[in-house]
Amino acid sequence: MVKNLEIRKTDVLVIGGGGAGCRAAIEAASSGCRVLLASKYPVTKSGATVVAESFYSVPLGDADPEDNPDRYLEDILKGGCGLSDPILARRLASENCDRARDLDAYGVRFKREESGRFFQMRGPGHRYPRALLPARGGLGIIRGLYRELKRRQVEVIEDLFVTKILTPSGRAAGGMGLDLRHGTPLAIESKAVVIATGGYSRLWSYNDVPCDCTGDGIVMAYDAGADLIDMEMALFYPTAVIHPPILYGLEMPHGLLLEHVGGRLLNGRQEEFLPENLPTRDVMVVLIYRELFEGRGSPHGGVFLDVSRPETQRDDARHKLMTYLPEKYNYLLKYGIDISREPVEVAPMAHYTLGGVRIDSDCQTRVGGLYAAGEAAGNIHGANRLAGNALPETQVFGAKAGERAAQWAKEQEEIRWDDSDVMHEVKMMESFFEGREEAMNPSHLKAKLQDLMWSHAGVEREEGKLKKALAEIGRMKSEDRERVVIPSIREYNLQWVDALEVSAMLDLSEMVVRSALLRKETRGHHFRLDYPERNDRDWLKHILIRKEKGTMNVWTETAGKPDPANPGIK
Amino acid sequence: MDRNSGQTGSSESGNQIEIRIRRLPTPSKEEAKESVYFLPFMDGLTLHRALEYIYNQLDPSIAFRPYTCNKGICMSCLVSVDKRTRQACTTFLKPGDQILVEADSAHPVVRDLVTIP
Numbered sequence: 001m002v003k004n005l006e007i008r009k010t011d012v013l014v015i016g017g018g019g020a021g022c023r024a025a026i027e028a029a030s031s032g033c034r035v036l037l038a039s040k041y042p043v044t045k046s047g048a049t050v051v052a053e054s055f056y057s058v059p060l061g062d063a064d065p066e067d068n069p070d071r072y073l074e075d076i077l078k079g080g081c082g083l084s085d086p087i088l089a090r091r092l093a094s095e096n097c098d099r100a101r102d103l104d105a106y107g108v109r110f111k112r113e114e115s116g117r118f119f120q121m122r123g124p125g126h127r128y129p130r131a132l133l134p135a136r137g138g139l140g141i142i143r144g145l146y147r148e149l150k151r152r153q154v155e156v157i158e159d160l161f162v163t164k165i166l167t168p169s170g171r172a173a174g175g176m177g178l179d180l181r182h183g184t185p186l187a188i189e190s191k192a193v194v195i196a197t198g199g200y201s202r203l204w205s206y207n208d209v210p211c212d213c214t215g216d217g218i219v220m221a222y223d224a225g226a227d228l229i230d231m232e233m234a235l236f237y238p239t240a241v242i243h244p245p246i247l248y249g250l251e252m253p254h255g256l257l258l259e260h261v262g263g264r265l266l267n268g269r270q271e272e273f274l275p276e277n278l279p280t281r282d283v284m285v286v287l288i289y290r291e292l293f294e295g296r297g298s299p300h301g302g303v304f305l306d307v308s309r310p311e312t313q314r315d316d317a318r319h320k321l322m323t324y325l326p327e328k329y330n331y332l333l334k335y336g337i338d339i340s341r342e343p344v345e346v347a348p349m350a351h352y353t354l355g356g357v358r359i360d361s362d363c364q365t366r367v368g369g370l371y372a373a374g375e376a377a378g379n380i381h382g383a384n385r386l387a388g389n390a391l392p393e394t395q396v397f398g399a400k401a402g403e404r405a406a407q408w409a410k411e412q413e414e415i416r417w418d419d420s421d422v423m424h425e426v427k428m429m430e431s432f433f434e435g436r437e438e439a440m441n442p443s444h445l446k447a448k449l450q451d452l453m454w455s456h457a458g459v460e461r462e463e464g465k466l467k468k469a470l471a472e473i474g475r476m477k478s479e480d481r482e483r484v485v486i487p488s489i490r491e492y493n494l495q496w497v498d499a500l501e502v503s504a505m506l507d508l509s510e511m512v513v514r515s516a517l518l519r520k521e522t523r524g525h526h527f528r529l530d531y532p533e534r535n536d537r538d539w540l541k542h543i544l545i546r547k548e549k550g551t552m553n554v555w556t557e558t559a560g561k562p563d564p565a566n567p568g569i570k
Numbered sequence: 571m572d573r574n575s576g577q578t579g580s581s582e583s584g585n586q587i588e589i590r591i592r593r594l595p596t597p598s599k600e601e602a603k604e605s606v607y608f609l610p611f612m613d614g615l616t617l618h619r620a621l622e623y624i625y626n627q628l629d630p631s632i633a634f635r636p637y638t639c640n641k642g643i644c645m646s647c648l649v650s651v652d653k654r655t656r657q658a659c660t661t662f663l664k665p666g667d668q669i670l671v672e673a674d675s676a677h678p679v680v681r682d683l684v685t686i687p
Contacts, residue, residue: 041637041646042637042646042686042687044644045635045644045645045646045687046637046646050639050643050644051639051640051641051644076661110595128669136643139639139643139644152639158686161687174594181680181686210639210640211636211637211638211639245612245613245617246613246662247614248614249640250640250641301598327641327643328641331642331643332618334642335660335662389573441630443625443626443630443687444626447626487630487632489631489632489681491680491681492632492633492680492681492682492684493631493633494625494630494632494634494636495630495631498637514668526631
């Protein structure tokens, strides 16, 4: 036994308190398992679900009876540019409607027509109107899930930063981490583990995601022996505000603003440059960058998102803004910005990461008892995700991961972990207090890494810069990471959080850059200046990463293996 | 009382912002101290961004809830500003502001501005 180590016991440990984690916990608890959910910060006050914008795409067919899950699946696969895993995409398509109805049953409110049918709108890349509008956006969803989770008596530990999955004899047997409130280690014994820790968009200095999207759960899965897939694929949101500064980083939902409120995207010369049919986000990013390359940017280096109207038509714009995005519009007004009167400048920022932990259709990784769901999982959307597909992803795969983890847990005997693994992790956590010469502040190291990733491995990529980035990341890992020192405070020490996060982010950066170097083509959100064409002959491939004997192995694998349930789908 | 000065501007500068933060140690019951920070006014400065600036540039020992939805809806960043409960992400600062920031009194304090919701 490790001295002074607090230990909790459960059947299923869920790591992450966003949409996928909460849904996994609900599902596992409903099958009679004991479930413990660990969240880095308080639930409903952390994670990406809270900040998710309005769209929740579901092929319910309420707005157009021609729509159905098969057509939705075709759109997902087309949007994914050949890299969406057809088996996972099929799961998303076929179970999406039922999971949306679950949310409805949990009391999440979606906008409805007077007839009682769901109100659904069309988003870019979707051929039919599918997007539901949840009241209060993602916050409305997470609050509904949290109520249900409490009703199911899931034990929740907040402010617990899980740093390691314990895998004695190659199977997941719990996790351990840092109790941020007390600054002490805590271990959780379980029979199955679900990773629902979200994506890694914080790897780039320009992003529109909350502070906890640092991808440490993905590195945990990698350390435990899981495969990672297509880590180079990061979705850049085309229209995040860069000016005025008070709104910096705020995403402006272009689907709604351009297609439904009558807004326009204009270059610095006040010219429209998008095609008539609003393209998917990967294409939009490239079109915006073309304007910037060719010297037609707005004064602050972006383009104008213009919803403004002459005074006589302003009431119509306001009415539409209040209909489609009331929270956002009111929020902007609170900041003194009325977009019905004046345009804002927008540019692409890191928004969602497509790569992540490789799962099979049951959300299982290659480690027994270890599951992943939500943005932490990869290979669902491929090289581009359609708008409104992130929230349903959390529900479909969260529920599946919870169901399978519970089933696995029921079949297992209790597994004891190895005390030396626990000791090693405690020692790693404590090591940041040790004085070193030329101490490195972890938040400064993080900022340095984020700047490097943006300038050398951001929206536009090319071999020279990627190689420089790889060399610099190597130096940061071997030199800077070793110099990190934090103040000697235990309770809620943010430097400790930064030290643990940046350590994982350095590993993630190496994975992203090595994958980006390897993929010598342009596809979806992976935009290589030196290989500007999509190359289906050589690159209908996934890039896989696995830790073997402490070494990061990277290899490729042919994509689009047929779905055994429906071999017709390519 | 600790004193930390910003990287730019001097105490005479009219644009400078003065933020006093009540430091609450736990679990001991000793009386809380205050730290004073001076920072330059920046366009678009909210209290949450000011706390990030203090943490990144002036005093890494400060504790606050780093998460924000940045939309004024999630209530993660609730603090008391001059004895009134505010969301740090929608509290705008003006040049010359002098404010006292404390933990939100409605919830138990972990450290400094961090409470258990």
